[in-house]
Amino acid sequence: MTASxxxxxxxxxxxxHLTGLLRAALDSVAxxxxxxxxxLERPKQASHGDFASNLAMQLARELKTNPRQIAERLVRALPxxxxxxxxxxxxxxxxxxxxxxxxxxxxxxAVLGAGPAFGRGPASRLKLQVEFVSANPTGPxxxxxxxxxxYGASLASLLAFAGFDVTREYYVNDAxxxxxxxxxxxxxxxxxxxxxxxxxxxxAYQGDYVRDMAEQVKLAHGDRYLHPVEAVLACMCETDDADxxxxxxxxxxKDLLGEDWAYIHGHVLNEQLTDCRADLEExxxxxxxxxxxRSLFETGMVARAVAALEKSGHIxxxxxxxxxxxxxxxxxxxxxxxRDNGLYTYFASxxxxxxxxxxxxxxxxxxxxxxxxxxxxxxxxxxxxxxxADASRLEVTLVQFVSxxxxxxxxxxxxxxxxxxxxxxxxxxxGNDACRFFYMLRKCDQALDFDLDxxxxxxxxxxxxxxxxxxxxxxxxxxxxxxxxxxxAATDLTPLQHEREYALCxxxxxxxxxxxxxxxxxxxxxxxxxxKDLAGDFHSWYNAERVLVDDQPxxxxxxxxxxxxxxxxxxxxxxxxxxxxxxx
RNA sequence: GCGCUCGUAGCUCAAUGGAUAGAGUACUGGCCUCCGAAGCCAGGGGUUGUGGGUUCGAUCCCCGCCGGGCGCACCA
Numbered sequence: 001m002t003a004s005x006x007x008x009x010x011x012x013x014x015x016x017h018l019t020g021l022l023r024a025a026l027d028s029v030a031x032x033x034x035x036x037x038x039x040l041e042r043p044k045q046a047s048h049g050d051f052a053s054n055l056a057m058q059l060a061r062e063l064k065t066n067p068r069q070i071a072e073r074l075v076r077a078l079p080x081x082x083x084x085x086x087x088x089x090x091x092x093x094x095x096x097x098x099x100x101x102x103x104x105x106x107x108x109x110a111v112l113g114a115g116p117a118f119g120r121g122p123a124s125r126l127k128l129q130v131e132f133v134s135a136n137p138t139g140p141x142x143x144x145x146x147x148x149x150x151y152g153a154s155l156a157s158l159l160a161f162a163g164f165d166v167t168r169e170y171y172v173n174d175a176x177x178x179x180x181x182x183x184x185x186x187x188x189x190x191x192x193x194x195x196x197x198x199x200x201x202x203x204a205y206q207g208d209y210v211r212d213m214a215e216q217v218k219l220a221h222g223d224r225y226l227h228p229v230e231a232v233l234a235c236m237c238e239t240d241d242a243d244x245x246x247x248x249x250x251x252x253x254k255d256l257l258g259e260d261w262a263y264i265h266g267h268v269l270n271e272q273l274t275d276c277r278a279d280l281e282e283x284x285x286x287x288x289x290x291x292x293x294r295s296l297f298e299t300g301m302v303a304r305a306v307a308a309l310e311k312s313g314h315i316x317x318x319x320x321x322x323x324x325x326x327x328x329x330x331x332x333x334x335x336x337x338x339r340d341n342g343l344y345t346y347f348a349s350x351x352x353x354x355x356x357x358x359x360x361x362x363x364x365x366x367x368x369x370x371x372x373x374x375x376x377x378x379x380x381x382x383x384x385x386x387x388x389a390d391a392s393r394l395e396v397t398l399v400q401f402v403s404x405x406x407x408x409x410x411x412x413x414x415x416x417x418x419x420x421x422x423x424x425x426x427x428x429x430x431g432n433d434a435c436r437f438f439y440m441l442r443k444c445d446q447a448l449d450f451d452l453d454x455x456x457x458x459x460x461x462x463x464x465x466x467x468x469x470x471x472x473x474x475x476x477x478x479x480x481x482x483x484x485x486x487x488x489a490a491t492d493l494t495p496l497q498h499e500r501e502y503a504l505c506x507x508x509x510x511x512x513x514x515x516x517x518x519x520x521x522x523x524x525x526x527x528x529x530x531x532k533d534l535a536g537d538f539h540s541w542y543n544a545e546r547v548l549v550d551d552q553p554x555x556x557x558x559x560x561x562x563x564x565x566x567x568x569x570x571x572x573x574x575x576x577x578x579x580x581x582x583x584x
Numbered sequence: 585g586c587g588c589u590c591g592u593a594g595c596u597c598a599a600u601g602g603a604u605a606g607a608g609u610a611c612u613g614g615c616c617u618c619c620g621a622a623g624c625c626a627g628g629g630g631u632u633g634u635g636g637g638u639u640c641g642a643u644c645c646c647c648g649c650c651g652g653g654c655g656c657a658c659c660a
């Protein structure tokens with residue numbers, strides 16, 4: 001993020017000012033109601049003023065009085081203010097405030113004064129972690145991971161901008177069966193290259209990238225890992241169960257390769273992780289920490305976590321396995337943490353991982369998961385509670401599935417079969433900007449239909465161009481003017497007096513509030529919608545009023561408004577990882 | 585079957601418990617001798633799946649029903 005650490009200096013905060021006026025009126029009219037929360041909302045309709053309060057309606061019950069009467073008493077008690085042009089009582093008892101022109105346009109100077117820091121929240125000491133993507137490094141990222149990446153990255157940026165101390169983390173599942181399956185898949189493909197064709201299991205990784213890795217190994221190490229097909233088959237067990245057969249093949253690999261198994265395993269892991277990292281970097285998605293699952297085993301953290309649960313009496317043994325009594329914590333059934341073969345389950349390392357997160361001192365931990373993991377939330381929270389941790393400090397946001405549509409046809413997605421559209425393919429086809437923005441056009445808990453043809457189209461169908469176009473237009477008019485932009489911060493704004501100018505100013509003033517609200521709701525999509533609205537207000541104004549007019553004061557004021565708009569577009573788009581082109 | 589989740593304009597989607605439920609798209613009709621027409625202006629379009637409840641007020645909160653998605657491993 002480019003924003004400086006300078007605090008946002010809002011020359012005039014209308015909301016805060018009006019809240020103060022209402023508070024004073026309330027103290028005078030009904031001092032015993034001092035606890036009442038004073039809310040000001042921005043009315044949808046311009047005729048309802050700049051801000052509206054429902055305070056009178058909220059008090060109606062306790063005061064046993066008609067809300068309109070309360071509103072009248074409150075309005076009479078309001079202290080005088082030179083920022084308020086008009087106060088109306090409307091509807092069921094709304095108090096509507098209309099600001100003076102000066103108060104309305106003051107935001108322009110505030111934006112230009114703060115620059116990249118406009119909208120930035122006050123620095124909080126709260127340490128917050130966002131863990132996202134965390135896809136198994138067993139193949140290329142697909143478009144579903146892309147949504148998690150775009151959401152998590154935008155969310156993390158948003159939270160940081162809102163004032164939190166944010167750490168972005170990727171949990172690498174480098175221990176466990178899936179990695180073994182990938183390793184054995186690559187090894188079998190490698191054997192094929194020598195004509196030793198062991199029938200390739202249907203539940204192994206089918207993608208071409210597995211063959212590519214096999215080629216690399218052959219190129220670098222020749223026949224070092226070669227074993228005759230008979231030797232492999234000799235290790236096979238008699239079973240019809242596909243998963244059991246796959247496990248046999250893994251055991252065969254480990255037996256035949258001995259120490260070399262670790263090389264194959266490490267090689268495929270490294271290849272996939274490197275690829276994944278590069279993919280995300282190109283997508284503008286950066287991580288501060290890549291956390292290894294295996295490290296949890298190596299440091300004994302997993303064993304410690306299970307032992308702690310055992311000590312507190314939440315573990316029992318049945319059928320040779322170690323079970324966590326998660327039903328005591330709201331889960332629908334108890335869960336195995338250590339299998340009868342002695343191996344820990346993924347759940348066990350995940351308990352350890354989350355305890356580790358808290359041990360690292362995060363006040364709040366946000367996990368971004370695929371929606372197919374929703375059943376997992378209660379057991380992880382349960383385990384945290386059982387371990388004496390405060391489970392409410394863990395926030396799990398679930399990102400729903402993505403369906404790709406091309407020519408109205410739904411593209412199939414299956415990681416194991418290798419038949420899926422990768423994030424790379426998607427980025428190459430529609431571009432990073434459209435990709436990042438498109439992912440943000442839906443709340444994360446809604447399934448997303450990603451229309452490739454629409455995202456690709458260079459037309460006004462495509463909302464990302466609409467926003468970027470506003471930015472490019474402003475750049476263009478500023479270039480034609482060719483004056484001193486820095487001087488615009490001190491411009492006299494009184495020539496701004498059209499409704500469209502006030503509307504645009506109100507939109508700019510909304511930005512800091514929107515940041516806080518979107519951060520609180522973990523809802524970066526709200527920022528995307530805001531930017532569309534902002535661009536719309538700008539286009540409307542720009543089309544109706546000329547900026548580079550002959551009258552100098554008017555020209556300067558409009559240039560200042562345009563420059564402030566560009567600043568907020570930049571601040572917002574950069575949070576979403578979308579570029580701000582000077583021309584298109 | 586049980587659990588979670590979502591049903592809003594023809595389509596894609598918004599809306600801290602607030603006023604006449606909003607955008608975009610599509611459709612219809614206008615606007616470039618004028619700072620970028622990837623733009624703007626105007627118009628028609630809705631019983632917010634359905635039936636109850638809570639209250640001054642419900643798209644939002646609670647319950648039932650209908651419909652879609654996901655999950656229900658000693659996989660991750």
